[in-house]
Amino acid sequence: MSETTSSSAPCPDEQAVARFVERFALDLAQGGFPRMAARVFVRVLVSEDGACTAAELAESLGVSAAAVSGAVRYLIRVGLLVREREPGSRRDHYRVRDDMWYEAFARRDEQLGGWEETLRQGVAALGAGTRAGSRLDETRRFFEFLRVELPKLMDRWRAQRDGHGAAPEEDSADSP
Amino acid sequence: MSETTSSSAPCPDEQAVARFVERFALDLAQGGFPRMAARVFVRVLVSEDGACTAAELAESLGVSAAAVSGAVRYLIRVGLLVREREPGSRRDHYRVRDDMWYEAFARRDEQLGGWEETLRQGVAALGAGTRAGSRLDETRRFFEFLRVELPKLMDRWRAQRDGHGAAPEEDSADSP
DNA sequence: CAGTTTTTTCACAAATTTGTGAATAAGATG
DNA sequence: CATCTTATTCACAAATTTGTGAAAAAACTG
Incomplete structure (x- = not known):
């Protein structure tokens, strides 16, 4: 070379x-x-x-x-x-877009919402009392969790990217 | 029957x-x-x-x-x-698996690591000083952020699932 | 170690996806 | 308004993916 x-x-x-x-x-x-x-x-x-x-x-x-x-x-x-x-x-x-990844995850949320709805129907079909029904409902709650938490995670990314370096807050992922 | x-x-x-x-x-x-x-x-x-x-x-x-x-x-x-x-x-x-979604996300992390490596090469090819290079490096940092934060998120999910089965947060998506 | 049952592999067929070239539409300019 | 230029649509071809049937391999039983 x-x-x-x-x-x-x-x-x-x-x-x-x-x-x-x-x-x-x-x-x-x-x-x-x-x-x-x-x-x-x-x-x-x-x-x-x-x-x-x-x-x-x-x-x-x-x-x-x-x-x-x-x-x-x-x-x-x-x-x-x-x-x-x-x-x-x-x-x-x-x-x-400058916040392209934020956007990409935002769309993911819509998808997650749809999946939750599908799962709700599944729980109904199986019966909430059955083992299969409760397993399915746990899956639904997992997606719900993601739908709520991913936007928060993205906000933290934005904050880290923009404000960044100087203020290392170590309480990043705490539940109040 | x-x-x-x-x-x-x-x-x-x-x-x-x-x-x-x-x-x-x-x-x-x-x-x-x-x-x-x-x-x-x-x-x-x-x-x-x-x-x-x-x-x-x-x-x-x-x-x-x-x-x-x-x-x-x-x-x-x-x-x-x-x-x-x-x-x-x-x-x-x-x-x-009982922690199937945890596992699923764990594999995602491997993938993210691979992407980071690819992006590192991209930054090198473009030059870290160029606008394109720094844009690419921000993308790399985003994936790095995810690779670090997603496991934490999964831990929080696990804790929420195992921990308070009895503590009802009524913020659940309840739309009649 | 022979006999069964279950799982995997392999070549091929069906189906879906993906990209192209040509025609059409949309938009700006003189 | 005629004329470019650029963008999109459409039918079709190429390529990849996906699922099947039949044969082989693996694993347990007696």
Whole structure:
């Protein structure tokens, strides 16, 4: 490695970046993300401005405009990207939200609420007195717990990120 | 032998249970679960003992033994079921773990650790000084936060579940 | 160690998902 | 309003996933 010395300049090794994009996208896909959406998302994430046009995404990923369109629709729906249209330009820009992970977890909560409802019906079908019924109800309470606690956890993340370092409160996860 | 549905006896409406199994399994599949694994898991969950044989599962779900085999392998790997072999019997029993959700989240942590490592490489590729690099590093810190905090959250769940079975917090989601 | 029963493996078929190219719609500009 | 440019939709092809039947392997019994 002698010809391309881009270690200290603001010129990232594009090849290494591309490798990272594919790898992290694969990680996310593993975790239940649609594949193309994962790739598009990571591409935006590694862009210097945190925003890309559809054309840039299609070009850098080597995929069709249609694929990008579908992916950004998904990503906007789950709250990881926002669409921006600058007045002077015809191109939309897709930008990562600054509190993207907060948003992602917020959507999770909706899902949890739905699951709780399903479980309620299950408890009713089995009978609350049965062993199976009470097992199911414990599961419901677990999801309820998550639905209540995850937003709190996200608030703590926000606080740590924004205020951070200086005030190490060690009472972080206490129940009053 | 079963023509009437006695609603107050410990004889659950099998049809309603079957409906619930399919619906909750669908919910879980929505959330990234393999479909068959979801169905098998819910079937075990609604069994009175919390354990089933492969034959029972295949019969009640109307699927092949091979499908059950694959599903339980997955479920055991992610820690939601354990295999039990009773000495006298030839059949394995597949039992839901009592702290199944704890286990499920524990595995999530491994995944989070992997993602952090990937992100570290991404930061290196982009350069820590760049905007993209610092954005990526914030993402890494978020996952790190989760990896540390989720186990604590699970401990709190365990404590709440075991501890106050008698202390009723009436903040439960009770919407008539 | 033979005989059964249960579980797993494997090749293949069915079904779902995913991405593309071409056509269409939407939006801005002169 | 005509004309670009950009974004979306749609039918279809490719690829991955998922489930099955049959055969093999494993495990317990007598």
